[in-house]
Amino acid sequence: MSKKALIIIDIQNDYFENGAIELVNPIEASLKARAVLDSFREKNLPIVHIQHLSADPVNMPIFVPGTFGSEIHENVKPLEGEQVIQKYYPNSFRETALLDYLKENEITELVITGMMTHMCIDATTRAAFDFGFTCTVIGDACASRDLEIDGKTVKAEDAHNAFLSALTFFYAKVENADAFLSA
Template sequence: MSKQALIIIDVQNDYFENGALELVNPIEASLNAGKVLEYFRKNSLPIAHIQHTSANPEALPVFVEGTHGVEIHENVKPIAGENVFQKNYPNSFRETGLGEYLKENDITEVVITGMMTHMCVDATTRAAFDFGYKCKVIGDACASRDLEINGKTIRANDVHHAFLAALEFFYAEIKSTEEFLSV
């Protein structure tokens, strides 16, 4: 039988209005992540909060320790007893205790929410799959931003859906919050 854990990636204040790296629709994504979080709390299932901290704040002044921006957003704030893993890389497994935590709890399936879809959600989902976990990404509980390449702007909605489509091709099952909670 599958045993699930929730991974909430980088839902931090710097991604919200007036933050250092504002995303498109972070409130909606965080509210949906909060609904999934409540489901895991209600069912006493393992929860892993991931918090990015800047390894080099001079290069990119985002998620700087001691600032409001680095704090986990109030919509998914950890409560006593919930694990918070700090990371410095897009992959939530790299140089954190996340992998050990999942093994200690005999987890076979991870449910992933968070920010940014095209970076840390993508990297963590692919790593989780490579470590042997069945992955579900809650697409509407994730958010992205506009990206630019070769003078072209790719809209956040397109970035978000392209990365979800790529993950669903091989690495993960993509669900909406409503679909996940209705099972």
Template sequence: MSKKALLVIDIQNDYFENGAWELVGAEEASLKARKVIDHFRANNLPIAHIQHFAVDGNIPFFHPGTQGAEIHENVKPLEGEKLIQKFYPNSFRETDLLEYLKANDVTEVVVTGMMSHMCVDATTRAAKDFGFDCTVISDACASKDQELDGKVVKAADVHTAFIAALTFFYATVKTADEFINA
């Protein structure tokens, strides 16, 4: 029997309106993540909230001790829920996430969070490599426009490309409603 845990990755204030690194659709994605969080809470399933801190001075967001680095009010952890602080895109790197999941007999991770093209992607791939089945909640993730060689790729296209790439081997992809109603 599969036991699920929810990962809520980096849904922090700097990614929202007036934040230091605003994403496209952050508010909407956070509300979808909240629906999934409520589902996990109602079913007494493990939730790991991931909070990223920038230690590299070249990164203009998530500076320790700032309001921008705080977890957004839409998805705040409750007392007793796991909070993991990280410094790299992969939520497993130099954290106790793997130990936490193993201690809770988790076999499947459900991934929500930000940014689709960075920490969501890196964490999902690592989770699969560690042997977990993965489900990504596509509408509970957000991204940002990207640029290469003077060409701008819109956030929606970045998000779609990264989430679509995960479907080949790394994850099943569902919307929040599809997941909750399954």
């Protein structure tokens, strides 16, 4: 029998308006993540909040430990007893206790939400699949930003959709929050 956990990745203040690295539509994504979070809380299912911290605040002045920007956003604030795991890399498994926590709690299925679709969501989902987890990414509970390559801008919506479509090809089922919650 599968056992499911919710993973909420990096929904932190620096990604919101006036933050150090503002994303496109972070409020909307955080509210969708909140709806999924509320469902997991109601069912008393495991919840893991991932919090990215800068390992090098001089060269990476976002998520600086102890700052407002590094705090988990109020829309998905952890409750007492909910697991919070801090990380320093895009992949939430790298040099963290996440894998041990999931194994100890016999989790086999992950529901993934958070920031940034093209970076931490992608890296964590691929790693989770490679560790043997069945993954569902709640696409509208994730957010991205405009990216640049060779002087060209890739709009946030296009980056978001490209990364989700790549994940759904092999690594994860991608659903929107309403469909997931009504299933």
